Amino acid sequence: MLKTPDWGMMIVFYFFLGGIAGGSYFTAAIADNFGSAKDRPVIRIGYWLSLPLVLICGILLIADLGVPARFLNMLFMFKFWDPMSIGAWMVGVFGLFSFLSCVLSLSSSEAMVTLRRKVSLVGTLAGFFLASYTGVLLSATALPFWSEARLMGALFLASGASTGMAAISLLLFLSGGSAGEGWGKVKRADRYSMVIELVILALFLGLLGSAAAPIIQGQFAPLFWGGLVVVGLVIPLALDFVGSKAKALSAVAAVLVLFGGFILRYVLLMSIQA
Amino acid sequence: MARTLAMFTDISLCIGCRACQVACKQWNELPMEDPEWTGTYQNHAHFTDKTYRLVRFIEKPQADGRLQWDLMSDVCKHCAQAGCLEACPTGAIYRTEYGTVNINQDMCNGCRYCVSSCPFGVVAFNHDTGRASKCTFCNDRIHNGLGPACAKACPTESIQFGFRDELVAKAKKRVETLKGMGFRGANLYGADSNEFLGGLNAFFLLLDKPGTYNLPDKPKLPQRNVFVDSLLSVGSAVLVGLGAIVAFRERGEGKGGGGNA
Numbered sequence: 001m002l003k004t005p006d007w008g009m010m011i012v013f014y015f016f017l018g019g020i021a022g023g024s025y026f027t028a029a030i031a032d033n034f035g036s037a038k039d040r041p042v043i044r045i046g047y048w049l050s051l052p053l054v055l056i057c058g059i060l061l062i063a064d065l066g067v068p069a070r071f072l073n074m075l076f077m078f079k080f081w082d083p084m085s086i087g088a089w090m091v092g093v094f095g096l097f098s099f100l101s102c103v104l105s106l107s108s109s110e111a112m113v114t115l116r117r118k119v120s121l122v123g124t125l126a127g128f129f130l131a132s133y134t135g136v137l138l139s140a141t142a143l144p145f146w147s148e149a150r151l152m153g154a155l156f157l158a159s160g161a162s163t164g165m166a167a168i169s170l171l172l173f174l175s176g177g178s179a180g181e182g183w184g185k186v187k188r189a190d191r192y193s194m195v196i197e198l199v200i201l202a203l204f205l206g207l208l209g210s211a212a213a214p215i216i217q218g219q220f221a222p223l224f225w226g227g228l229v230v231v232g233l234v235i236p237l238a239l240d241f242v243g244s245k246a247k248a249l250s251a252v253a254a255v256l257v258l259f260g261g262f263i264l265r266y267v268l269l270m271s272i273q274a
Numbered sequence: 275m276a277r278t279l280a281m282f283t284d285i286s287l288c289i290g291c292r293a294c295q296v297a298c299k300q301w302n303e304l305p306m307e308d309p310e311w312t313g314t315y316q317n318h319a320h321f322t323d324k325t326y327r328l329v330r331f332i333e334k335p336q337a338d339g340r341l342q343w344d345l346m347s348d349v350c351k352h353c354a355q356a357g358c359l360e361a362c363p364t365g366a367i368y369r370t371e372y373g374t375v376n377i378n379q380d381m382c383n384g385c386r387y388c389v390s391s392c393p394f395g396v397v398a399f400n401h402d403t404g405r406a407s408k409c410t411f412c413n414d415r416i417h418n419g420l421g422p423a424c425a426k427a428c429p430t431e432s433i434q435f436g437f438r439d440e441l442v443a444k445a446k447k448r449v450e451t452l453k454g455m456g457f458r459g460a461n462l463y464g465a466d467s468n469e470f471l472g473g474l475n476a477f478f479l480l481l482d483k484p485g486t487y488n489l490p491d492k493p494k495l496p497q498r499n500v501f502v503d504s505l506l507s508v509g510s511a512v513l514v515g516l517g518a519i520v521a522f523r524e525r526g527e528g529k530g531g532g533g534n535a
Contacts, residue, residue: 002393002395003397005387006389027518036524073366132511139503157510
C-alpha cells in the first residue's frame with residue numbers, strides 16, 4: 001500500500017502562492033522588457049507582489065517542517081535531479097531576484113532601468129521554475145494519481161501564470177490603475193494563459209486516464225469540475241470577453257481565476273490524502 | 275564498498291509466527307501500536323513508523339471453497355536504486371557500505387517527500403520525532419558482525435541473511451526445487467539486478483504473482499519522471515511567455531480592447 005506524505009493546507013497555500021509569485025514576477029519582467037513606459041504600473045505591481053509572496057512561501061515551507069531549524073539540513077545538499085532539493089534552493093534564488101527587481105524598480109534612472117531589465121530576464125527563469133517545479137515534484141513520486149501524467153509541471157506553470165496575471169490585474173483595479181493601457185494588456189495575457197491552462201488540463205486528464213479518478217469522480221469531483229473548470233476558468237474567460245468595457249466584471253473574473261488556482265492545488269493535493 | 279549484504283525472504287517456509295515482527299520491535303525498541311481489525315489474521319495492516327517487519331496473511335480462495343494462506347514477511351526492500359534516497363533533500367537517507375539504505379535521523383528534516391517516493395509504501399513519518407523512519411537493516415547489528423534481528427529470530431529460515439551473490443544463487447536453486455515439487459508459480463522478486471530498481475537487497479521468493487502480496491509488478495524509480503516533466507514545463511513556459519510577449523509588445527497603435535487570438 002503506497003503512502004501519501006500527508007502534506008496539509010500549508011503546502012496547498014505554498015503551491016498556490018508560489019505560483020502567483022512566479023507568475024506575477026515573469027509577467028512584470030516580460031512587460032518590463034517588451035512593453036512600454038505605460039506598463040509601469042503592471043511592472044511595479046508584479047515585482048512588488050512577488051516579494052512578500054515568496055517570503056510567505058519560505059515561511060510556510062519552514063513552518064511545515066515542524067521544527068523550523070531543521071530547514072538548515074537542506075543547505076548541506078544540492079541534488080539537481082531532485083525537485084525537493086533544487087526547489088528549496090530556488091525559493092531562495094527567486095527571492096533574491098524578486099528583491100533586486102523591487103529595489104531597482106524604485107529608480108527611474110536610465111542605467112537602473114537597463115540593469116533592472118537584464119536582471120529580470122534571468123529572474124524570469126527563476127519565476128518559471130518556482131511556478132512549475134511544485135508540479136514536477138508531485139509527479140516524481142510513486143503515487144499514480146500524481147505521477148502518471150507528464151504534464152503536472154506544465155499545468156502548474158500555466159496556472160501560476162493565469163493566477164499571477166489575475167492578481168496583478170486585480171491589484172491594478174483596486175488601486176485605480178485599470179484606466180491605463182497596462183490593464184488591457186495584462187488581462188489579454190491572462191486570457192492567453194487561461195486558454196493554455198485549459199488545453200493542458202484537458203491533455204493532463206487524457207493522459208491520466210483512469211488514474212484521474214480521485215478528482216473526476218467522488219467527493220472532490222464537484223470541486224474540480226465546478227470550482228476549477230467552470231468557476232475558475234470558463235466563467236472568467238466568458239466574463240472577460242463581455243467585460244472588456246465593464247471593468248468591474250473583469251475584476252470579478254480575476255477573483256474567480258485566483259479561486260480556481262487555489263482549488264487546483266487543493267484538489268490535486270488533498271483528493272488522495274484525505 | 276564492502277560486499278553487498280542482503281536478506282532473502284522465502285515465503286514458502288513462512289509459518290506466520292511473527293517472531294521476525296516481534297524481534298524487530300524489540301531490537302529497535304519500537305513502541306507498540308493498537309491492533310486493528312484488518313479482516314484477516316494480519317496485524318498491522320501496513321508498515322508504520324513503529325512496524326518495520328510485517329507478516330502479511332494473504333487469503334487465497336481455493337477451487338473447493340476453502341481458503342489457503344500465503345504467509346509473507348514483508349520488509350523494506352533496500353533497493354539498489356531507491357526512490358526515497360533520491361528524493362531526500364538533506365542527504366539523511368544514505369547507502370551504507372553494505373548496500374543497504376538507511377535514514378540518518380539527525381539529518382532528516384521531516385519534509386516527508388521520501389514517504390511518497392517509496393514504490394512500496396515502506397517509509398513512514400514518525401509524528402513524535404517529526405522524522406521519517408523505516409527498517410534500518412539492523413544497521414547497528416550488521417556493523418558488529420550480526421545479522422538483522424528478524425533473520426536471527428526466524429525459526430524456519432524463511433528469512434535468510436548473507437552476502438547478496440550467495441543468497442541469489444541459493445534462491446535460484448530453491449525456485450527450481452519448489453517448481454519440481456509442483457509450486458508452478460514460484461518466482462523470485464527483486465533478485466535480478468537488471469529487472470527493476472537495480473535489484474532489491476531484500477528480495478523475495480513468492481509463490482504467486484507479485485500483486486497477490488501487494489507488490490507492484492514493475493516498480494520504477496519515481497525520479498525517472500523528472501526529465502520529461504521538466505521539458506514539458508519548459509514548453510508550457512514558452513507558450514505562456516509568448517502569450518505575454520504578444521500581449522505586451524508595442525504594435526504601432528492597435529487599440530484592440532476586444533481581444534483576439
